[in-house]
Amino acid sequence: MSTTTALLDGVAAAERDLPATGAIVGALGKLAGTRATLQALRTVEGRARTELDQAIAEASDRERRLHGTAAAHSIGADATTVQLARDAIDRFIRSGDRLVGARRDRASQHEQTIQGRTWYRRPPPERLVGDTLRRQKVGRGAV
Incomplete structure (x- = not known):
């Protein structure tokens, strides 16, 4: 032990x-x-x-x-020439955007002018129908 x-x-x-x-x-x-x-x-x-x-x-x-x-x-x-070219391209893009906008405005004005002329040359269909009915009544002596 x-x-x-x-x-x-x-x-x-x-x-x-x-x-x-x-x-x-x-x-x-x-x-x-x-x-x-x-x-x-x-x-x-x-x-x-x-x-x-x-x-x-x-x-x-x-x-x-x-x-x-x-x-x-x-x-x-060089960096200067590249920046000048980049600026010229940006100006070209902006003028193109302005030109597209001006052409769109001009086309819209032209379309409005054509619609205005058409309106005065040809009355709307409902007016034509009324005129025709009046003429028919006048022809029959009913006005």
């Missing part, structure tokens, strides 16, 4: 000598949370890199087309 008691005393002494495991378990929990956060951030970074690569490719394509168009029309591709 003394051997058993000595063994139990040894186990109790070893337990006292070991550090507490609460801090280690807490640190492992934090590590697992940090790993999950890191993985999520890596996923977001991967998506952002993909979007950046696509944006760079689109910008390169636009620049290539800009230089091609500039060369085809013998104009510069």
